[in-house]
Amino acid sequence: MDITTLLTNQDLEIILKLFTALILGMSLGIExxxxxxxxxxxxxxxxxxxxxxxxxxxxLASGGYGSVLGVFTDSSARITAAIIQGIGFIGAGLIFFKDAKVSGVTTAAGIWVAAGIGIAIGYGFYALAVFTTIFALFVFTAIWYFENKLKLLAHLSDDEQE
Incomplete structure (x- = not known):
């Protein structure tokens, strides 16, 4: 018996969604x-x-997949809200305050965005998820570089004023 005969098109779509979510999330995690x-x-x-x-x-619990517009129900909206709240607890655990410095805020925000990417994929909004991943990677890398250059310039100008 072939595995493709055991899986419906809906099953394959679900597997694709989960795999896509995993890959996009891991790409954020690499950085x-x-x-x-x-x-x-x-x-x-x-x-x-x-x-x-x-x-x-x-x-699936609220009746399955129909048109994209028919997917968003009250129960799926509640699940989405619960995901966002739950991720808030994970994010809060990543934020640390030590020696008058706060750290982990960007990682916590990244986890929150990662949850949003997963939610988008779950609803089938692949383009939204991919572009959000690209934008988040831009923030993690290019904006980090720019921010550090600004800090360096600020410290240099402070030294010149002394």
Whole structure:
């Protein structure tokens, strides 16, 4: 018996959604891992895939897939809200205050965005998820570089004034 005979088109779509969520989340996590942050590929991949999974379960439990507009029901809206709240707890655990400095805020915000990417994939909004991933990677890399250059310039100008 061939595996394709055991899986329906809907099953294949769900597998594609979960795999896409995992890949997009892990791509965000690669940058965080390279930067030495506490949440890396596994965390981001699991958050994104888990968010997509909960949306998919909500859709299936409320009657299944129809048109894209018919997918968003009261129960799926509640599941989406619960995902966002739950991710807030994970994000709060990533934020630390030590020696008058706050750290982990960008990683926490990234986890929150990763959940949004997973939610978008769960609802089938692939382009939204891909572009959000690209934008988040831009913030993690290019904006980080720009921000550090600004800090360096600010410190140089402070030294010149003394």
């Amino acid at each position: 965080r891992a390279i930067a030495g942050k506490p949440a890396g590929m596994r965390t981001y991949g699991l958050v994104t895939m888990g968010s997509a999974l909960f949306v998919i379960i909500g859709i």
